[in-house]
Structures are given as structure tokens and as C-alpha cells.
Amino acid sequence: MTTIILPRSARSKALLTFLFFLALSGARSQTVSGIVRSASDNQPLAGVTVQVKGTQTSTASDARGTYLLRSITSSDSLLFSFIGYRNQTVAVNGRTEISISLEVEAASLEEIVVGYGTQRKSDLTGSVVRVSMDSKSLLANSNIFQALSGSAPGVNVQGAGGAGGEPNLSIRGQTSLSASDRPLIVLDGIIYNGSVSDINVNDVESVDILKDASSAAVYGSRSANGVMLITTKKGKTDKPVISFNMYKGLQNMTNNPMKVMNADQYALRLVDYFYQQDLYTWYKTRPTSATAAGRPVRPDITNRNVLVARLRSQEEKDNFLAGKSIDWVDEVLQKAPIQNYSLSLSGRSDRTSYFVSGSYTGEKGIVQNDEFKRLTVRTNIESKVTDWFTLGLNSAYSYRDYSGLEASLGNARSASPLANNRIDSAKYDMFLTNEIYMPYPLNNLYVTNSDIRNNLFVVGSAKISVPWITGLNYELNYSNTYSNRNNKLFYPVTTPQGAGNKGMAIKNPSEERNWIVNNIVTYVKTLGDHRVNATLLFSRENSRADSSTLNAQGFDNPVLGFNNVGLGTVATVASTASESNGLSYMSRLNYSFKNRYLVTATVRKDGFSGFGLTKKFATFPSVSLGWVVSDESFFDNFKSVYLKLRASYGENGNQGIGSYSSFSRMGTGAYVFGATTAVAIFPNTLGNADLGWETTASSNIGVDFGILDRRITGAIDLYKANTTNVLVNRALPPASGYPSVWTNIGGISNKGIELSLSSLNVKGQFEWSTDLVFAKNRDQITRLYGGGNDKDIGNSWFVGAPISAIYDYKMAGGVWTENYLYSGNILNKWYPGQFKYVDQNKDGVIEPNADRTIIGYQTPNYRFSISNTFSYKNFSLFVFLNSIQGGNGYYIANNATVINAASAPAGIESAGIIRTNLTAVRPYWTPENGVNNASGIYYAPEVASGVYESRSFIRLQDISLNYKFGNRLLKRLGMEASQVYIAGKNVHTWTDWSGWDPETGVSNLPLMRNVIAGLRLTF
């Protein structure tokens, strides 16, 4: 549908013109029509304003990008304008059809959501990035955090394994020792405490990330980790648009170098273990040569009976002799399907816009019985009731089903390859070979589990544009989030949890309800070169949660499982409840002069019930400046260059710990007198009435630039942040009866650099663009308990060192060998087959106090990503490389359980080697084999360190190839922009890490790889 808006004056003018031209033959009125497309992907653009230049005659393109203008004269020019695209003026020159392509304006006038309002990107003074979901829509992202991985500098995503796993996302560096580093999430303008897993990625229009203090300061006491603003889609076009997107694919391991011992290695390990025990006894006599008296002889390992004698169960002996074995890791893993369907309807009329969507996601994990299903429904409606009054309602419901306990990869790693194979048999051994350290890896398949989570999120808003004061708006919005989770379990007697108690049923319902009321007053005024934009906020919020646990045991008749816990004979119950309240006031003032000099100032005052009695309120100020240098006259010679400088300073808070943390608490338990239960209470935590927020004061300097008419654009940000009043769970002398108390005494500093670069390398029919992202952050603990050199060895925290410092013995390289022993050139109490450590104080003894140092850091050194998009005719290819890098001691982790097959080091409580299977990644040292990177299998050194490996990786994280149907075909099918695509996630990983996956590190729920094929249809 095309509309021509002709104000009365224009109408009469047009009429006059018409008559005039009728009278004068030769010059006559005509119509002009055409299609407006986006130059970047050749897709029709809806909603483009087409204006007859110099008049008020205009129209807008429809969903197919077509427009029609009547009463045009040949000499007119048409001005095409659309947010996010460069304006284009075209002379009519007698043509009746003018179809054009609009160029994307690389750094545009795009409106960015900044919290309690929007701002033009060009007006921004803080560090805010927008991640558009457009480029992510053809990838298998079931979680929005997944889609953000590597997408913007300073946005750190740590992938999660498992079906429906939610990645961990943080912004810039870590500012707290105890609190989560998850940023505050704001969904459609409302602080959102729910899970982002409830959000359908296809519903999301854009994500704006407030990284620096001044931008985030509007969210006060919860903004120290940055703020992520998620905006969902709205209807945009007059013609209703139906969009259907689906994909299907398969998932498996990203990389799988982890090997456990096979039957032969497993049988041999105990022979070697006990042989080495005897050998060490002999070493301790300090022999001077291999032929010295008493050296034990390694048993004849070619004799299978020698191996058999060491096996600890008859069934292992029988299976070994029969040549039967089983690879439990293989048995636990599976190829897992993933699928997604989403359907949406959107549109707008004069006064109302709507967006309605539904989606289904089904995903299995690579470990058996790991499954995730999600249904979402969303309705976004906004209606302009009168010219000055607008009502809106966004509601979203999600249903997530995590039912089923996944099989255990950890247990598969420790399971005996010689155990009887009773997979799929009801008479399986819940402890393989009767060994309780070897639970049957598939035990969980016999547990009945239902784990359902519901989430309902509703935002209602009323906006009033005060009629008699232009630019003054008032918005009242109210949101309510209700979420519940109902987790039900039944452990039959054939599982370890149900074996000793005739079956156990657990029901664990929990629910949470949040409401927030925001009163927002905004005032925008332009007066000549001055522009003022002021925002005032008063906000009140409330959150309540409760949960119950019902546990029943002793089921003589288990057939009804958790559905009738009354059939159990012993029941225990427990419940929790909590409530928190908040009050917030905020004011923000933006001022710009000539769109060139920009100032933003913000103050927020937050009250939170969870703060201690004496610290209920906190105030957070910020200020930021921007200067569009390229608008200055001295820049006139560089027309093609855009340059903006930004500087900001601000304070942010972190509530750190939840409600009630300032209280001393009583714990509860139960005793029995005779056969009568007695409830028991006892003090178990020490409170602190002075407990408050953590404050991060940070400054940011940034440059936004564009060269070659913004074909290359980018931003560089430098920041420094100092966090004070850091909550430290300060250890108390145990004589106080309490292990620790929360206090605001710590300090942390962060600094970093972020760089992003976008370039349109090749333009034309073949197009190639590149985005580059780089970020590096350094953190340091500046204060712990008040002392200048405080060390908290238990937490591995040191003043002056990064938070993630690893405090351990430094490996000197390799292991001691027998030659060292025989020559006497070996430290006292150290023996062959034990790792060599650096004797820091050179006293000849390796001991905990003097010889441990900071040997590295868990955090990455830097991160980068490169994405390339190639398009040719109807094809486009997206290739995304993401990387987290270590080096200089960064990004390492103790991978001992994966790479060093040995008995547990001294002092570490473990069943040890004799009762479980072990890794076979590195062969263990023996006197004969010359292995230099692993210890002997009998390993009882005086002290032991972790065995560290770098987690650095480069990953082909996303690749997608997509084909857009041609217009002719689309027309015949009655469709609009439609496409088919194939895509892969985590397709290949380059790493030296020996565990399942470098990103998930030492975890038995590794990241997954997937390949999908998909289809997107628009009607």
C-alpha cells in the first residue's frame, strides 16, 4: 500500500501545478515508481522515505520495497532516506521507474538504546556498542549469549556445554572477588533478572552494550559489570510480514583428544603402580647405581597372568583373559540432533504496530540423555491512542524443558574398561565391578527426571507527550516477571542415590516474581545549535522468591515415582523464601552544541534492602564528553574522514551479594532423642551491618573514526577502572567459630584496550567486508585486608597480582631421572619420576612457604575475532574466526587429571589410582621409557603442583553459506526475501589443550560443534 501525504498547502499547490502544466503542453505531470533495495544485500527495504526534494510530498516504501509517487514533474529530484542508510538524491529526468540501492551508512545516525531512552549513535559520548542480530540469524544460536561470542571488543563470552547450556558473559575485566561478573541485563527497557535462555534469539532486534562507567551509570548500583540492553522486534511495515525460519542439524564434540586407558593399559597400570612403590622404597636407600643391591625387578608384563593377578575383581580378570573390553567414553557420547523453528507475524498500521512470534527449539547434548526443549511466544504491541498518548504491551512466555539427567562423562573416564558390559540391560551394575569409585556412567538414564521452567515477562507502558510543551514526555511502565522451576526426581533402588534407602523421590518447586515500576520524564529541546535531552527517573522494584524441597525415601512400591511421594516411608521437607526491595532515582542530561560538542552527565541514587543497616543508599555520578573533530573547519580538507573523540568518567556499583547478606544467620538441622525427631538450630554465619556496595570508578577515552567515506570505520577505547569497597569474604581465625565474614575492604584495578575495525574491502557485484575485534584487559588486586603485601593463599589472591593468579610450584622442566639419583645430584627427598621444581630460595628443600610463586594466570592474555562476509549475486558466505589467547603465563589451567596418570599427589584426598581408570593422554614415566612430561604412576612426592596447559585456541566459530532466491522465483511463489543456508558452529578448533575443549577447560560438559541446514521464508 502506498500513501501520499499531501498537506493542504501542498495539495492546492499540486492542483495549481497540475492546471498550470495542463495549460502548458510539453511539460506534464507523471508518476514515478520503483523498488528501493539495500545495497549491502540487495534486499528490498521497507519504510524508506521517498520525498520530492524541496516539497513536502513524500511516501514510504512498502514491504517489497516498492513506492509510487504521483504528480511529479520531470525536473523534480527524489530524496531517499532511511535510518541507517546514506541519503540519496536522484533526478527524475522524465523517467517513470526509478529503482535504487541505498548504501548502508557504516557509522550512522542509528538510534542506540542507552537505558531509559535512546540516543543517536553520533551523539554518544560513552562506550556503547550495538550488535545487530541480522548477521546472526542464520546460525544455530539457541542462546543470545552464544550469538554475542566474539562480536564486540570487551564482551567476553565463555561458552557452555550441554544441551541448553547458558554461556557466561562478562564485559571488560573482573571487578569483584565474590560477586558474579555477569552484566546487568535490560530487556525492552526493564531490568531483567530472568535467564537469557528464555529469550528467542529470532525475536531480538539488537543488543546494545554499555561498557564504560558513564554509559552504565544510569543503572547505578548494579552497573559495574556493564549493562546489556536487549531490544526485541517491532512491526515496521504496513503490509503484514510473515517470516518463517527453521534449521536442523547435528552436534558432536569440538575436539576430542582425551583418551583414557584401554584394557591393556588399565591392566598394566596396577602392576607398574606397585612395582614403582617398591622401586621408590629402594630409591630411598639412595642407591648409587642401577645395579645396587635390592633393586626390585619389574614383573614380566608380557605374562598376562601377571597382569591378571593385579586386577581387583574377578569380573575384570575374566574379561581380560577373554579379551573383552569396553570404551565407556564412546558409550556415553552420542551424535546429537539440534533443530529450531520460528514463525513471526509483524506489521504496523497508522497507529498500531505489532510483532507476534512463536518458536520451538529442540536440542540434544553430546552426552546421552542430555536434552533441551524450548517453546517461546511473544507479542509486542504498541498503539498510539491519541497524538499524545501511546500504550504499549510486550509480553513473552517461555517454556523450557531440561528433563532427564545426562550420563556422566566424568564417570566414563574413571570406569573400568574391563567391567562387564551390561549396557541396555536392566540388571546393570550400578557400581562397575562393585567399586564405588566407578559408578556406572549410564546410571542417570534410570533416574526419572522432570525439570520444567516457565517464564512470563510482561511490560506495560504508557507514554504521554505533553501536548503543550513540545519535547516533554512522560513514561510510566510496569513490568512483571514470573518464573518458576519444577524439578522432580526419582532415584530407583538401582541407582546409587536410591540404593540404600529403597528409592528416593525429590520434588523441588521454586518460583520468583519481580516487579518494577519506572517513571521516566524526558525533555528534548533544540534551539539553534543547542540541543538538550534530559531524563529523570524514579523507579521502585520488588523481588520475591521461594522454594520448597520435598524428599521422600523408602519406597516399597516405586511404580508411581515422584508423582506420589506419599508412598515413601521417610519424608523430609525444607523451604526457603526471600524478598528484596529497591528504590532508585536517576537524572541524566545530554547537551550538544552544533552536534559537535557533546556532554552527558548522570547521577543515580540507589537504595537496596540487601545493604547493611547503615548503608541503605548509594549515589553514583558520571560525566562524559564527546567532540566530533571532523566537523571542525580545520578538517574541511579531509571530507572523507570522520573523527570523534570521547572521554568519560563515572562511578558504578555492584551489589555484590544478595539479600540478607548483612545478617547473622542461624542454620537448621535435626537430631533425634530416642526415636523422636528434634529440630536443631545453631548460629552458622556472622553478619556485618556495614555491608554495602562495591564502587568502581572508571575512566574511558575513545576514538570513533571513519575514513574513505566511512568505508573503513572503527573505534578504539582505552579504559581504567578502580574498584573500591570490594566485598571480601574475609577469613576469620577459626577460634572465632565462624570461617569468614563479608566485609567491604578490598580493591581491584582494571585497565584495557579495545579495538574494532570494519571495512568494506570490495564493492560491487562481488562484495567483501571484514570486521575485526580485539580486546585486552589487565586486572590487579590493589587491596585485600588492609596490608600492603596481603596474601590470601587459600584463594590465591595477592595484592599487586591479577585476581586469577595461580600460586604454585614452578616446574623446572621435566622429571628427575635415575641418573640424578645415582650421581647424588638430586634434591633431598626427591626421587626419579617426580617433577622437578624450581627451588626459589635455593635452600635445597622444596616447601610450601618459600618455594611457591605466582606461576601464571587463569585469565586470557587477549581476545580477537575476525569475520569476513563475501557476497556474489545471490550467494553470501560468512566466515567467523574467534580466538582467546594466552601467552606470558596467561590463560593456563591445571589439567593434571587429564594429562598425568598418577596417584593423587600428597595431601589431596582421592581414591587414587588403584580404584579408577585414568587418562592415557601422556604415558606415565617409567625408569625405562624416558618420559619427561609426566610423573611416575606411583606419585607421592613431598609436595606437588598442578600440571598446567595453555588453553589458547583459534576457532572457526561460525561459517554459513546462504543462497537468496531470485526475485522472479519469489514473485512466482508469492514470497518475499527468502533464503536457504547451511551453517556450522565451532567447526574447527586449533589448540594445544588436551582436555575436551579449551573454552570450557577442565569440565566434563564440553562445548559442542554443529552443522545445520536451514530455510528462511518471508511472505
Place this chain on the structure above:
Amino acid sequence: MKKYLYLFNKNCFLLFALPVVMLLSCSKRVLDEKPLDFLAPENAYNTLPGIRQGAAGLYTSVRQNWFYGINDNATQLYGMGTDLAYYGEDPGSARFLTDYSTFFTPSNPYVSGFWNLNYQLIQRVNVLIKGITAAAPGIWNNAGQKNAYLAEAMFFRAHAYRILVAFYGDVPIVTEVISSSKTDFVRAPKAEVYKLMEEDLSFAAANLPQQGKEEATGRVTQGAAWHMLSELYLTQGKHQLAVDAASKVITGYRYGLMTKRFGTRLGTDVFGTGDPYFDLFGFGNHNLAENTEAIWVIQIEPLVVGGSAAQGERVFGPAYYRMGNTPDGFKAFRGPMVNGSFTGYSDTLGRPVGWMRPTNYLAYTIWLSDWNRDIRNAEHNLKRNFYYDSPGSAFNKKKIDFNLYPPGSRNAPMTRLSISFLTS
């Protein structure tokens, strides 16, 4: 510019005021925090039921930490690393204090528990004592009740210091409630600790209920306090006082060693033999009124909420279920059938794992002088012989003897260690 700001302020203030008025009810009051699901020390002990639950908390602590409760770390270590016992499953390893130089560090929970858990109990006592003292006088049912509760709390404080002073000598004395971070603890001389224990136990002995008058089965009575007091005097070399206190226990109440068989094991002896000492540990016998030997019984009642379960016993037996086959190739232990399959173990010791291997000193030497007459050394009390349970095998019900197997085929560590244990 100023003008516009002024205008803005003036006009919008009115508008802004409207919703503010609407929400005025939510003034700062809404930020007051009220606990919903937990008690705070300030209000937990204002009533008699609250104080009673606080007392139960002390019993819970002692059972959990020192009597086979959930934190049975300490229990599992009983004897290990001393001349009584060592880690039997893998004595060459570094586990369970087998090697002091690598294991005995302050951060090891087995070691630190002896300090931390006792001071945790002391703080629980101190908070309870403060609550009892501050509670309104009207809450008590009778005159003696308040002192009885105080006495009970003090008994537990002495119990904690008893372990502390025995392990560490001079230790900090904490008798006040800690309500904010305190870091300046100083060790008090042993003598002062003894003095505090004497005061606590004397008060307890005087004010606890008499035997049989306790509010509930398993609560401490005067006898237990006298007993500990006697032990405390003995430790200090105050022999006469020790004799006096012990005499109170022996003559002041209805206590006495059991000399006749009693209770649930009568007629159900697994071994066909039994004695009163054996009966003391019979299930259901501990709380019996006729059991005059029990002074204070830690209450464990499986399958009752709060009843806990003694899980530590399997630490002590040999892991015989790993025997594999009989010499003639049948499964050595069939065990009872559970869920359609044989468990492979059957014994009064459950499914022992051979962790705690008694030294020869404990297993043999100390019994030598009175091997046959000391009832504690009887077959049913101290098991040294184990028998095949393997219907079908020629060895069924026969005593296990490793000499029946080919040489070298039974040298897995557990069985190797068990040879002397089982065959001597």
C-alpha cells in the same frame, strides 16, 4: 539555556510529582529487610522451644563431627597415622596420614577439623548461653530449668575444650559471643583452660537433671558431667578429686557394668555366641533402661528424620568382597539377594573396604596376656576369621585360606595384607 532549564524544571516537576506521590507509600521503609526463612541469633533463643532447639544443635554438632555423623572425616581417621592402625587398602600411598611429612599440613581438613569444629561448637554454646541468660524469666517451666539448660550448654563447651587442650595444649579461651570480625585471639595457658572446664563441668554436674529426669532420651545428665570431670582431674594429676568425681558416677546414680546378657541380640546371635559386652552394641540396646552401663548415648536412629546413620563401620573390615573366586572357581561370596542379584558381600560389617588396618599391636599383642578370657577378644567381638559363602563350591562355609590358591595369583594389595589378618 538557563531559561529553558528553568522552564523545564518548573513544568516537569509537577508532572514528576504525580507518580512520586502515587508511590510515596514506598518510602525508605521498604528498604527495611526482614528475614523470611531463617532465624537470627538475636531472636532465635527468646523462647523455651527456641532454646531447646539450640540445645539440640549442640548434640547435632557433636554427633556429626565426632561420632560417625556426616562429617565423618575425623571418625575415619581414628587410629590411622598412629601405632594403632594405618591405611590398609594402599599403605604405600600418601593417603590418610600414612605419610606425615606430606599429609600433616594445617590446611588438611582432617587436621584442621580438630581445631575448627571445636571452636565452632564453642561459639554455638556461647550464643546459646547468652540467649538463655537474656531470655525473659517467664519462659521457664520451673526454677531449675534455666540452670539445667545452662549446664547442658557448658557441658558441651567443656567437651570441645577437652579435645582442643588434649591436641594443642595452650589454646585461646573464648567464652563471649563473637558478633563482629575478631582476629586477636591469644592462647591461654593450659591451666586456665582446665580451670574453665572445671567450672563448666562442676556447674553441669550440679545443675543437669538427675539420671532418668532428663527431658528426653539421650540428653546429658549429671553422671556424664561427673565422668568428664573425673577424667579432667585425672589429666591434671588431681587424683583424689578424680576419685571423688568417679565415685559420684559409680555410687551416686544407678550405673553399673553389664554382667548379664540383655536386649535385642538374645537368641539372635549371628555367631551362636555372645556376651554382655557384645549386647552393649546391639541395635536398639543403647537406650534401654536396663542398660546401666550407658552414661551418655549419642543418638542415631536410621530411617527417622534427624536420626543420621553410622556409616563408618565399613572402614574397619577387610575388603573381602574383592576375593573373587573360591579356589575351585566359584564366586567366593554370594551374599544376600537384593533386587534380583546377589550382593557379593554378607557380614555383620556390611561391605568393608579395609581402609583402617589395625597394627599387629592392636590386633594381637595387647590381647596376648588374656587371649581367651577377655570377652572383648571373643570371636564375635573381634573377627579374625572369614568364611566362604558360595553354595555349589566345595569350599562353601569353609574358612578362607590363601594357601589354597596358586602362589602369586593372590598378590593384589588388599589380599596380600589380609593374609596375616585372615590366616593367623
